[in-house]
Amino acid sequence: EIVLTQSPATLSLSPGERATLSCRASQSVSSDLAWYQQKPGQAPRLLIYDASNRATGIPARFSGSGSGTDFTLTISSLEPEDFAVYYCQQRNNWPPLTFGGGTKVEIK
Amino acid sequence: QVQVVESGGGVFQPGGSLRLSCAASGFTFSVYGMHWLRQSPGKGPEWVAVIGHDGRNIYYTDSVKGRFTISRDNSKNTLYLQMISLRAEDTAVYYCARDFQVGKYLDYWGQGTLVTVSS
Numbered sequence: 001e002i003v004l005t006q007s008p009a010t011l012s013l014s015p016g017e018r019a020t021l022s023c024r025a026s027q028s029v030s031s032d033l034a035w036y037q038q039k040p041g042q043a044p045r046l047l048i049y050d051a052s053n054r055a056t057g058i059p060a061r062f063s064g065s066g067s068g069t070d071f072t073l074t075i076s077s078l079e080p081e082d083f084a085v086y087y088c089q090q091r092n093n094w095p096p097l098t099f100g101g102g103t104k105v106e107i108k
Numbered sequence: 109q110v111q112v113v114e115s116g117g118g119v120f121q122p123g124g125s126l127r128l129s130c131a132a133s134g135f136t137f138s139v140y141g142m143h144w145l146r147q148s149p150g151k152g153p154e155w156v157a158v159i160g161h162d163g164r165n166i167y168y169t170d171s172v173k174g175r176f177t178i179s180r181d182n183s184k185n186t187l188y189l190q191m192i193s194l195r196a197e198d199t200a201v202y203y204c205a206r207d208f209q210v211g212k213y214l215d216y217w218g219q220g221t222l223v224t225v226s227s
Contacts, residue, residue, distance in 0.1 A: 034213045036153075043203055043217035044153060049210060087152050091212035095167040097143075097155040 002026055002093050004100035006086075012108040019075040021103045023088035028068045032092035035064055035073045038102075039084045047086075048073065075105075083107050110134040110216045112187075112204050117221030124194045128221060130187040130204030135216075138182040141165070141207035143214060144189045146200035146223075154200070157189065158207065171197075194225045 003026040013019055023033065031051040036044035046055045048064035051071060061076040075082055088100040116128040130142070144156040157168045157178040166178055177190040187204050201222050205214035 036214075043219055044214070045217075046208065046213060046215045049208060049213045055215065089153075089213065094212060095155075095158070096169040097212060099152040099154070102152050
């Protein structure tokens with residue numbers, strides 16, 4: 001089973017700042033990685049798929065990069081609605097599909 | 109618009125059973141694979157099972173094999189998860205989610221239904 005490790009666990013930033021979130025896989029997942037956003041009491045929302053493709057309706061301030069074992073989600077300039085928990089997920093070696101433990105982006 | 113709505117959660121005893129349902133609307137249900145996932149408080153989502161668009165190609169995570177059964181009724185646009193031999197560690201919010209067109213990502217999720225296993 002592929003283990004995804006996200007860092008940092010918590011990121012404290014102010015609106016307008018740049019957020020950089022990391023996801024590391026225990027073995028190569030090629031580009032088969034997605035990012036999700038989850039707000040309290042809500043289901044996760046797909047942001048990025050295949051490491052760098054934005055899902056429908058996702059603002060351009062969200063971008064993804066990486067391949068192999070190291071991936072990054074960047075939010076170029078944080079909006080108030082971006083404070084949430086972010087998860088990465090791999091589909092390269094399944095079952096099972098696996099998720100990371102999450103990074104919480106909180107207001108500083 | 110695309111909607112998936114889960115139901116059937118509640119409080120259940122260890123060793124008990126239940127069936128979750130997921131009603132889909134706003135898309136052609138019969139052409140999409142569907143997933144069940146779960147999430148315990150403070151944890152990331154955990155994938156549970158997937159079923160192909162035609163009811164074949166079924167896979168489970170190891171911890172639920174032999175206890176959970178995923179199925180679907182395309183005539184009713186509904187996904188199911190039959191759960192038996194419940195354990196405390198099955199306690200979670202259970203989500204159904206649609207398989208994204210490129211496969212094995214999840215593009216639409218329901219709001220979830222809480223399953224609590226406790227005596």
